[in-house]
Amino acid sequence: MGGNKAISYAGTGKVEVIDTDYPTFELKDGPGVNPANIGRKVDHGVILKTVATNICGSDQHMVRGRTTAPTGLVLGHEITGEVVECGPGVEFIKEGDIVSVPFNISCGRCRNCKERKTGICLNVNPDRPGSAYGYVDMGGWVGGQAQYVLVPYADWNLLKFPDRDQAMEKILDLTMLSDIFPTGYHGAYTAGVTTGSTVYVAGAGPVGLAAATAAQLLGAAVVIVGDLNEERLAQARSFGCETVDVSKGDPKDQLEQILGVPEVDCGVDAVGFEARGHGKEAATEHPATVLNSLMGLTAAGGALGIPGLYVTGDPGGVDEAAKVGSLSISLGTGWAKSLNFTTGQCPVMKYHRGLMMAILHDKVQIAKNVNATAIPLEEAPQGYADFDKGAAKKYVLNPNDMIKVA
Template sequence: MTSNRAVAYKGPGVVEVIDTPYPEFELKDGPGVNPANVGRDVRHGAILRTVSTNICGSDQHMVRGRTTAPSDLVLGHEITGEVIEVGPDVEFIKVGDIVSVPFNIACGRCRNCKERKTGICLNVNPDRPGSAYGYVDMGGWVGGQAEFVLVPYADWNLLAFPDRDQALEKILDLTMLSDIFPTGFHGAVTAGVGVGSTVYIAGAGPVGLAAAAGAQLLGAAVVVVGDLNEERLAQARSFGCETVDVSKGDPGEQLEQLLGVPEVDCAVDAVGFEARGHGADASHEAPATVLNSLMTVTAAGGGLGIPGLYVTGDPGGIDDAAKEGSLSLRLGLGWAKSLSFATGQCPVMKYHRGLMMAILHDKVQIAKAVNATPITLDEAPQGYADFDAGAAKKYVINPNGYIAA
């Protein structure tokens, strides 16, 4: 049997490259696999040789020990691959296709999938709607930071690129289609970004930068990105964004200096539950800070897109409320200003093909925007450490040598 190597979570702050079973068309028992999913027949699936698989900020929450992820969970939900085997129920996806894998696992059959709500599929996670590869409490589908990975419901889930050579030439852009580009774009769309909008994006990590690129693609007049990390703010400026340093205080005053008013039309939270305070409190975790700040700086009638991750269980939360995902939000302020809120997993398929076409036809350079940086599978643990330390890079793991040096 073919061997397989993968990146696994070992404990807080520790990831290692391990030997792991080669995929089969059946979901086997293993770390994090929901007992009700063990033995699940995946005749509708495909086995991929991984072309690229990215380290995500969502992975970092697990690696920091901020979830209930078990040891030896194989990580990775941002996957691009080459199809090398298909199950007997696969009709349209072919061996040899280069494909993008939405991080949402969806059946294509349930009510939510039929309504394009693929982030909350009802049939792939026995515990609750929604699933993802290599992620805690998501059903136990094995992650893709590996040499090989199984994708269920292949005809439904996989987006095949039209030309192999073109795909491999643009792979650093196309690899962002599995998660962060649609996720950031979804944040901008749900916030209401349109032609002429002024937009504030909290967080200059890869999702925030993807949201900024998405806002530009949607026609925003001004995109302002806020963060504590100057290197990441410089990355935002590199493709035409304005920036604010929230270590200097709440963003309103800095927004007024940039825009003439202390408010924006719409805003995106690309930070999530490990948010820190602003100004003098920047060294302390304060998980409601970003959401409350965005309600303050968004004009009445505006919208907040919230692709930043919030969890129902956080062992490292600052208090008992935070440990169960309960935050002290100024909901009264949001209500008084008639703000709209959109949360949850991005339904990747809603945007998948359109953003692919934007990449293939050179309407956006998402790899440049997020500073895509290829590394080998063996370099993944160091990549995790560097990303956690604040590197302004999007690490793209190249486990099978598809990405040229």
């Protein structure tokens, strides 16, 4: 088999297209690979020809230099592909299948996997529970922003689409199943969104828009999205959300203008640790702003879903505490109001089949809502730059020209 092209982290603010090795069924040394994983046999894996692989806000944290990611790390954890080779231990997945890959790698064998906690698998990352493709401190599994990628535990991990032609017709929707649609859904679901709920989603990036879409799918009466970026707020309004511009002040005041009361039933943090302040502080970073704001504006007895990323190592943190993930959170507010919190990686496998069915049967248009935009692999550096500037798009890489763009 021939070579492989991929996108790698080339230092703060930079990504590049590189030539790299075609995957094999054994983990090899390389940037970010955990030494304990080198030489690990992956007879239970498959090699995918990548159909679609997306640029994620979580990738941007690394590219901005806000993690300890090493240069040369092949990026990409949102992967949809065609199976081109199966390891000898694969029984049910076949060559030619079109599949979605959960961004969190899980073994299907450990206690957590058996309890559907696939975001914190105990066997795939020697350093800590939980793993992902192409991500710092996640075990060193090679990323999927590439023409070809290795996926372990294929019979367990992969979601096979039932019909190839239908899958390719809806590929821009289905590619969101690897991460942002389940992640947004997890944020809304764990915030307690149900029929008639009022919901505030902090952040109008792709995950925030996916959470807003999920809230609508779950039956919310009103979904309000807050952000600093007017283009992204306009994207939220395009599918029926109310919006607040947090650069104009505390979202609580704007919520009252929409709802008649300064609170919502459910809150979702789709921003994470690079949060900026509200009002006059919008130009500077205040990493605890969103969490504290959500505690203030969520009704007593409510819940916060927190799909936004928080890290334990941030070289660019605003102070020494933030550099190790220690934020000044008003936990007393949360305690006094009896709020529930759910954080951590979304367990994608808990949701992805149901969301696939909603897509295939036209119950939701997630690609339209997040403004999915397909670009060639070679244009990934420009896509990263535009996304970093706040483009209201979800960039979908098309490494093998399998997505036919109208």
